[in-house]
Amino acid sequence: MFLIRIIRFFMGYAEFKAEKGFPERFINLCSLQGITLWDAKCSEGLLTGKTHAKNYKKLRDCARRSGMSLHLTEKRGLPFIIHPYRKRYGIFTGLALSLAVVILLNSTVWQITVAGNDKYTAEQILSLAADYGVYPGAFKKNLDPKKIREAIKADNGDINWFSVNIDGGSVFLEVTENTGQREILDTETPCNLISDADGELIRLEVYSGQKAKSVGSGVAKGDLLISGVVERADETTYFTHARGVAVVRTRESLEASVASNIEVRKISEIKKVYYIYLFGLKIPLGFSKDKEPERTENHYAVYRDAVLPVGFITEKYPSEAAEKIELSNSRCILLGGYEAFEKEISLMENSVTESKKAMAEATSSGVKVKCDYINHKSTGYEVFFKVEDIIN
Amino acid sequence: MKSRKEDLTKKIADELQFPQTAVSDIFHIELKGNSDATIEGCRGILDYDETYITINLGDSTVRFSGAELEISSFFDGRAVIKGTIASVDFSN
Structure with a gap:
């Protein structure tokens, strides 16, 4: 019932009253014409009820044929609420934009968590996953966990298992690494023990x-x-x-x-390039350099324990000059x-x-x-x- | 002829233990307590007032009597009556 009310609210509806004539015939005619009526009350010849906004005009014909006098008492629902603002395009543009942003944010990966890694660092796993399309800002619909898992397993012999679990905006990467076969110590084959050092034997x-x-x-x-x-x-x-x-x-x-007398390299100047980081997209706030930065500092927004894919990045390019010192x-x-x-x-x-x-x-x-x-x-x-x- | 066909359908439905509503266009009334009645197979409203509502079911009519009765919805041969239902009377 609640859902029906919501739908009626969004579609808009009209409350009416009809008097004189024959209410029964009016209801029957409405039914025949496919007009939905609800909350129809009839008391002492006065019929009140509700119908969808788009059907109200059709009611007039039914009222005329049943000899009733029809009056609109109330217009309710979203279409009637927004009608006065129909020429304020800014509101609708803002609503559409905010809806688009919500849909966009809802369809992207916000956070990636790595578990089960030992030999590889979390950064290495994230870098590996990024090569296969799993990175903050990636569209979730483009991620095929099964394909990614098989591709990573096929390309990386060190990884026995790689699962990509998508849960809302979070992606959980579970890794099982190949730890290698344990070396079996040979304690059976006959052998001698030989010295690998010169000196005096003090313990045997x-x-x-x-x-x-x-x-x-x-x-x-x-x-x-x-x-x-x-x-x-x-x-x-x-x-x-x-x-x-x-x-x-x-x-x-x-x-x-x-x-x-030695030659040292002294840092004469550190040039910084700032970037805005937005869902994997780096937007430079200045001229970016062609070479690799010496150091990169990432500052991401954090909400509770989750690191969000929004923040800014600083890349540092130090200039070095050779200098001889005594x-x-x-x-x-x-x-x-x-x-x-x-x-x-x-x-x-x-x-x-x-x-x-x-x-x-x-x-x-x-x-x-x-x-x-x-x-x-x-x-x-x-x-x-x-x-x-x-x-x- | 129509009556014989309906009888045969009814017999087959009885033998196969099918609900009759599934094999014929017989009306179906469902009461929830004495405050809510759903009628399927309505052909039209014959009388409507706060104290009684008479509905045409084709071969017969049904009359709901009570207080503060209202047709909550009526569409596509399906009516929902709400209020305090005191009695339900059928007539041919």
Whole structure:
């Protein structure tokens, strides 16, 4: 009933009263002519009722034929409300525009959420999805989740599953990545454990195999630490996968040189280009550059937790100029220390430092930093062998 | 002849357990309490007043009596009567 009232309101209707004559005949004639009447009340020869606005003129003929006197009592509904404003085109233009904007905004993607990613960042997934047409501002009717999913899966072997779920203005991307096959450690094949460091053996724990060196002895790279060929007390031999822990005390050093005269690139000026961002559309507020920006800052409007595809973007283009500068000794040492520290990271892999000695000396071109270390280094790599080779 | 045809249709509908309204143009009246009546198969209004409404159903007439009766809608052979219905009388 409510829906019918809404329709009647939008179509407009007229309230009338008819007196004298024959109300029954009037109603029958209306029915025959296909005129819809409702809320028809008849009391002491006075008939009141309602009909659609477009049908009111037809009622006159029915009233004349039934001998009734017809009077319009009220005009109701939207057509009669807007009738006085019919020449105010601005109102209608505004209404049409706002309706168009609502329809447009309702048919586009506002927000994209990524879930299930591990190896790839959300930005990478969003960039990938954008290549397949899923981006803020994209028209929802152009998105075919099944096609997008299949295309992304076919083109990207690292992605096992990619689902595009559209819910209103939000798109949820669910990703399942291919994490790769887990490496299966071989603990069965016979092998030896060989040293990959020079120094003094300070710890050797054998879990499987036969000890080939004793603690306190010197070892060189390539020396056998634990043998996979084990001899029993009864002089029989068996082959095993040598396993254990070997720690060697090593002496290591590294050098880092820094020239006092260096060329640096100084930022002389940062040019900014501003853009208005509207549903994936970047509208530049100035002349955009051909080259890639050094840095981009995005400022999007946020409503509750949702990031809206509306905002402004700043692209920064720094201008650099080369300049030669003379570093002081202390600065050279500082830079040398930093360089040495970077080298130290790779040197210290699987190692614990027992002692460290660092020296800086001035050279003709700058400063040289030298570091000497005594490290405890975990060593030993597996070298597999064939039993047949040993027997023969 | 028409009467025989209608009888036959009625018999077939009875045997097949079809509702009669589905196989013939028989009128259909539905009452919701005593305040709302829907009549399908109306041929016209014969009498209309606050206290009674008589409707032509073709071969017969039906008269709704009561108080504050009104025809809520009447279109395409379908009438809706609202008000306080006290009695429904049929006559041929």
